Amino acid sequence: MAARSLFCLLAFVLLALATTGSSQLSSQFYEKSCPLALLTIKRVVEDAVHQERRMGASLLRLHFHDCFVNGCDGSILLDPTPTIDSEKNARPNLNSARGFEVVDKIKLAVDKACGGPVVSCADILAVAARDSVVALEGPTWEVQLGRRDSTTASKNAANNDIPAPFFDLPALIANFKNHGLDETDLVALSGGHTIGFARCTTFRNRIYNDTNIDHKFAESLKSKCPSNGGDSNLAPLDPTAACFDMAYFRNLVEKKGLLHSDQALFSGGSTDAPVKKYSSNPEAFSQAFAMSMVKMGNIKPLTGTQGEIRMNCRKLN
Ligand code: HEM
Numbered sequence: 296m297a298a299r300s301l302f303c304l305l306a307f308v309l310l311a312l313a314t315t316g317s318s319q320l321s322s323q324f325y326e327k328s329c330p331l332a333l334l335t336i337k338r339v340v341e342d343a344v345h346q347e348r349r350m351g352a353s354l355l356r357l358h359f360h361d362c363f364v365n366g367c368d369g370s371i372l373l374d375p376t377p378t379i380d381s382e383k384n385a386r387p388n389l390n391s392a393r394g395f396e397v398v399d400k401i402k403l404a405v406d407k408a409c410g411g412p413v414v415s416c417a418d419i420l421a422v423a424a425r426d427s428v429v430a431l432e433g434p435t436w437e438v439q440l441g442r443r444d445s446t447t448a449s450k451n452a453a454n455n456d457i458p459a460p461f462f463d464l465p466a467l468i469a470n471f472k473n474h475g476l477d478e479t480d481l482v483a484l485s486g487g488h489t490i491g492f493a494r495c496t497t498f499r500n501r502i503y504n505d506t507n508i509d510h511k512f513a514e515s516l517k518s519k520c521p522s523n524g525g526d527s528n529l530a531p532l533d534p535t536a537a538c539f540d541m542a543y544f545r546n547l548v549e550k551k552g553l554l555h556s557d558q559a560l561f562s563g564g565s566t567d568a569p570v571k572k573y574s575s576n577p578e579a580f581s582q583a584f585a586m587s588m589v590k591m592g593n594i595k596p597l598t599g600t601q602g603e604i605r606m607n608c609r610k611l612n
């Protein structure tokens with residue numbers, strides 16, 4: 296506990312009682328069918344994050360990329376086959392989405408603990424995202440459960456529905472709106488970029504061509520991200536990429552957002568105000584992030600007899 300708190304100077308924990316009206320999901324879904332499910336997932340996530348802190352970021356992003364493509368249904372986890380047009384090969388995911396081996400590990404452990412395939416892969420992603428944020432000293436929340444797994448995937452939908460790093464503010468707002476999320480959700484959830492890394496190819500244009508960027512910051516990235524080559528070289532999305540804190544927002548106020556889409560949130564538009572607020576108020580950010588994560592997790596779940604509970608997250612039953 297002490298070591299963890301030392302690692303991240305700012306640790307804030309909040310218990311968000313996540314009760315949003317519309318969902319058919321419930322936080323108690325596995326209480327009877329598999330009481331050990333949540334503890335089991337948490338253990339594997341903690342283990343993985345202990346081995347590599349970036350894994351927490353990668354797992355958070357998997358849930359986001361799952362939910363934004365036809366809802367939170369585990370579709371991102373399906374490997375390519377002659378009948379599965381894998382989302383792993385879509386532009387936002389290819390050579391970028393990671394953490395699939397950890398999801399496999401969780402699935403094995405949780406099926407063992409439950410005595411069979413009781414917990415869906417979609418729910419595993421939602422719980423692993425929360426446990427990752429907590430493991431990196433971020434806020435906690437109650438995860439809604441009961442999602443079932445898709446029997447399809449769509450590379451095209453992944454290409455079209457996941458926002459791109461070159462989007463400006465109107466495009467970001469429109470994209471989130473298409474998923475039932477508002478500007479508050481956009482700003483709060485973009486705070487997910489308080490952890491993890493991005494490849495040169497996603498921020499090259501920003502550091503060479505953007506004008507709303509701190510000059511020294513841009514210069515400091517150019518050796519790591521030359522105008523030609525080095526496409527997969529990594530840079531942290533914020534200066535404390537292994538800690539879930541509010542440095543991401545402080546950075547935006549200083550024009551040091553790494554992605555064009557990050558800085559778009561603080562560039563004179565309607566989202567300047569919440570960015571400013573979160574940059575100085577960690578409690579407000581924690582609370583907003585937790586609320587918006589629940590909202591994102593509620594996007595078009597399969598429930599009841601829809602879909603299936605996969606035995607292997609990479610394959611249909
Ligand atoms: C607002 C629109 C968003 C855009 C345009 C965007 C774009 C990106 C890009 C380009 C990367 C780097 C990928 C790479 O180079 O391989 C990235 C990484 C990441 N994104 Fe986003 N993202 C957005 C929203 C979100 C949201 C809502 C979350 C979660 C709540 C999130 C979580 C992450 C995380 C944690 C990483 C680091 C992953 C790692 O290190 O493995 N992003 N994002």
Ligand SMILES: *[C@@H]1O[C@H](CO)[C@@H](O)[C@H](O)[C@H]1NC(C)=O
Nearest residue numbers: 499500501503504521522523
């Ligand atoms: C900068 O913008 C120009 C014009 O849009 C483009 O041709 C060039 O490739 C960009 N430079 C980088 C490094 O992305």
